[in-house]
Amino acid sequence: MSSAAPRTAGQDRLWSVDEHLEDILAAVRPLEPIDLQLLDALGCVLVEDVTVPLSLPPFDNSSMDGYAVRVADVAGVSEEFPAVLDVVGDVAAGEADLVRVGPGQAARIMTGAPLPPGAETVVPVEWTDGGLGEGPASGMRARSLAPEGAEGQVHVYRQAEARAHVRAKGSDVKAGDRALEAGTVLGPPQIALLAAIGRGTVRVRPRPRVVVVSTGSELVQPGEELGSGQIYDSNSFALTAAARDAGAIAYRVGAVADDADTLRSTIEDQLVRADLMVTTGGVSVGAYDVVKEALSHVGDEDVAGSGIEFRKLAMQPGKPQGFGSIGPDHIPLLALPGNPVSSYVSFELFVRPAIRALMGLGDVHRPRTRATLTTAKALTSPKGRRQFLRGTYADGSVTPVGGAGSHLIAALAHADALIVVPEEVASVEPGAEVEVVLLG
Template identity: 55%
Template structure:
């Protein structure tokens, strides 16, 4: 049985209270809905996580270097530690020969000091002995073992990496909010951090509704289709850095839907459903959740993706997004509403995918009062719309790498004009 909270309030149509006026005809704007979402969603609590688990996550606090890098003066070359003054007069025609009094390998620093007039074989990364002020590479010598003949003079300090020249102890290494990449992890490991405080990856439960849905790999009836939305949305969540749990097809009966949802809340930081939010007789998500009083259902001035729902469910007030069932509408809704919420949970900024400007290759039209998102192929400077406006055309969505964003007040844009473009699948 469901443990979702109940409410007598079932009036959730029209503009969202506290956000501002709608666009007319009971519509709210994309921006106003995003604002409400970001007011509701709070970042997950941060905790120290193993270094390799933090790739792609936002650092939750400033990280300071506990040690300097390099930790000690060390050789930048395989060669010989020397006193530079001993080789002032060396040349190809008049090499200088020095006795080799020892050898220092990386991690094997048995010899800690040397005297003038001698040389010590030294490997890259090994600490230079006290008294050494230059390193002669093998290439400048005859690579002698007991004695070495040097044909070229090093400059004072040449081929020695000085302690702290890369990173000073106490230096700011990673600023709070930085999304950690491979180079950050390498630096943090180099100063000895085994863990780093980050917000965890959100756990996203994805549920599809519809009696007509079947799992891929099973037989289809004459009135059934394969469930693509749960795969599409779970993959989008995973691409955004979340942990995705694809529940798959859920019953069209309200009580069964609520029970399935309640069962999933134990592992959810955020829930995404698709289908069942329009005005039909079998819109199970809307029918099941409206009486709770914690989920808003309404219409947004956008195309595709007009019917939307957002709110919280369960004792922990888990955010829930109820997206339309057509795959293109569902995906574009994810990009506009779910993606900012996931980034907010992870403490990543900016929350919304930034737009770029590109030149339109052919003219387009758009309905007044709707922000239209057109599938397109974007290259360096231009963008080309592909496919029709239908929200069921998944093939065109798969070919697209961008969305053209047409503002609500614009009804047509001619070829050659500049348009705003959302690049899909890019890190930001």
């Protein structure tokens, strides 16, 4: 990641959403690749193409439990005129010493077992008497050569074409094929493929470690009793969950009281396990906006160029924002507002792309689409601010949920989209087409 500090232009400038995001992404670099065991690589981004060292499957094998036979020995058979074949042995999955199937012979075979030499097809066990030696009462056509060592007989009532119920060697992937491309996010199916071709480790960019710190003397942990003037700390839970949903390994730090020294000490202690720091609260212009006070000194004596810039953005909600780097390793830090909706919207717009950039993903943004606004009355928006309203999206339409207030957590819980109202638009009529950010 880069140690470049964000550009500055004075505290009074009103920054656009795009400018702020551009600065964040310019300062964040993908994490260095490492080799991880397969399960530890789940959710990580592959940094190299993976070539198949051996074909899958590596040998012809049966897709059914049944009997491996020659095609000629079951040609034209029926319920009335079955073939009677001598069973010369069993072939189980993992079998190395295979019996040979000759004329008039069959080998019991299990699903996944190698096709034995001499056999040309597999007859499912349901097409036979299961080796019980009990055929139809009359008209049986027998072709047994009765070799020494035969293990009974099987009656086959349906014919099978050549290589029926046989998984051919290399029918999944062939040796030398490219199994996975660099840039692939490793999910369970990709982990399964890597294991199937014998890879025990894989080179990836690790999932970023994100530390979330909420601030406010009024905050109480869920499960505890509220006192007068207190509220439960929801932001740290929301942001930690959102960071994990974005692909990060996220750590939640309990709410820190409005004391600059305590907050500074907490942040410095957490840097050892952080690739990205996120704070919420204390970034406005009030008397107790402790994040500004605390972060203005973090790392000053250790790292030249470190520091956090606090800005006003032309957006609603989420006008006050902070961004920069701290500590000897120039860990990026994003300081978000304290109101719940402001905090969450800010995460979606700025923190989530930063996490995805650290992962090395090519596309770091949520998908966007156009939708028809479904509402009873026009939406209003402050001119000069880009507004992000919560909504529900379905079948090309979007409906606002709740109001514009930045404290409306219940409405946020029912939203799956953000309705974007551009800076130059003050009113949006019902039925108008709007831009929508899809949240999952």
